[in-house]
Amino acid sequence: MKLNKDVSGKARKARKAHFGATSVDRARRMVAMLSKDLFQQYNVRSMPIRKDDKVKIVRGKFGSKNHEGKVTACYRKKYVIHVERANVEKSNASSVPVGIQPSDCIITELKMDKSRKAMLKRKNRASGGKFTDLDGQSNMATVD
DSSP states (O other): OOOOTTSOOOHHHHHHHHHTOOHHHHHHHOEEEEOHHHHHHHOOSEEEOOTTOEEEEOSSTTGGGTOEEEEEEEETTTTEEEETTOEEEOTTSOEEEOOBOGGGEEEEEOOOOHHHHHHHHHHOSTTOGGGOOTTSOOGGGGOO
């Protein structure tokens, strides 16, 4: 039985939601895992990726070379990011940035601002999240 009523399990609707998403929705979908150090520091597993974050590419053509760099652009229309020095040479000798999936990266350093700090505080796993009561009893204790 499906518990989440907001999300459809049908492929047709999922594709329509993915490709017809607004820019804000696309930003929320473009998330990457945090490194082990950041996970221990903030107790948050993943964050939406943004410009000026430092990432390590772990999969794909640049993943085998342990490529690290700063995110130079988040291309929400194509669901990709551009990382500095992750370029490919064209036949006319010009270089073009390669689009990389955000899920193929690990964030090694966050660009902090007020909204990012608020998001980290909200997503902190140690605080218990939305399923804990203030007085320490479970929510099911009051159900008949």
